[in-house]
Amino acid sequence: MFDVVSLKHQLAGGNGSNNNNNNNNDDNNDDNNETVIGPNESATLFADFRKGSSSAFYASDGWSNGSCFDCVWRGSNAVFKDNALNLTIDKDTSGQYNYSGAEYRTNDFYGYGYYETSMKAIKNNGVVSSFFTYTGPSDNNPWDEIDIEILGKDTTKVQFNYYTNGVGNHEYFYDLGFDASEGFHTYGFDWQPDHITWYVDGEAVYTANSNIPSTAGRIMMNVWPGTGVDDWLNAYDGKTPLTAQYQWVTYDNK
Template sequence: MKKKSIFTLCITVLLSAVLITGSALGATGIWEPFNYYNSDLWEKANGYSNGNMFNCTWRSNNVTNTSDGKMRLALTSSSYNKFDCGELRSKAKTGYGLYEVRMMPAKNPGIVSSFFTYTGPTDGTPWDEIDIEFLGKDTTKVQFNYYTNGVGGNEKIIDLGFDASRDYHTYAFDWQPNRITWYVDGVARHTATTNIPKNPGKIMMNLWNGTGVDSWLGSYNGANPLYAYYDWVRYTSR
């Protein structure tokens, strides 16, 4: 029993060190402080475009880790009227639980900075998605949304009382079988209880500029480079 206790203590200390110093995937969740790029947990979108309202091409070079321990997504222009954007997503799918991000979105008309879960036909599943989105035209607000089997129309705009593009704040959603509750700096701001998604999805973050959706995002003026910053991400399984 003594040997087993010592072994258990050593394992606990080692796991704690991993969680403190670098990203980790455990039985109960994910902790990502963005000290470095962990290719075992994450992948960068590269070399293609989602098309439709996305007016850019995903580039892995537009996803970088900064020297002060942040993950930076960039929106840039490689040539006139050609735009590159950034997206990071988890390799593993996650289900019900608490999803948290500490981030600072980009500010400019016509763009979106996001944190969300997604799965869809490319994964062999229905389209289920839960969103935290910042529309760059007004970063004093945040948009919460979700899709279940491709059915959306659940947008909710929340006044933050501050400009999200000026400092880091913590945004979260708690996804349960019968509800989703969104939080800003630990305070519940919106709850949905109808037609809740059920399929596990990938954790995703992206920055992109839109086209043909001016009524939603405003008209993108071509300004670049633009950056969204992510301090950390945490997922806790329920």
């Protein structure tokens, strides 16, 4: 069973190493319109960012995550142009942080089903481009997370990972056979009670079947520079702006 943080059931409309806690999000926004899509509900989501923003999502703004993030989230770094959602790493002009990153997340929480995006990643040492589900203490839930992460140091590979009640160490690197920064490709995962299977361009490439997470989470994408994790990401050289692009996101639990 999924943990329920809201009793409303309205479907949202839509026009790597053991120190990798990159998506352990501290959300300072209290969203009173949150919905959990339960395991027995039929639900689909299609957010076509080629046509602009989606009411199912919002941009994180004004807070930062853990110590390995060398940035603050800025809503202004999530922009719709060139037929895509553009998430950008840039200098932070507030003087409080070295850099600003970008994150786009759903209002609602989604459980078992198939998740997919079409994206083009950033190629640069020290940065991450991601697509994932997350929930945790900031949602009054256990930390459950399923990750697709492309490390800018080597965009010919993708890292898969997941956390169940805060326990991770399930990293797996898959050799893509192409450069993820040079064009759009689809990345997805099928999350079921007894397994997670990850997909690249519609092909199943890896399956995990041990200690699978069970708590519904938000669908999220973010880009960020790391600090203190050079062994994982390589050192960030401070180059800005750096932009990843996302064409669309889909979810289906049928």
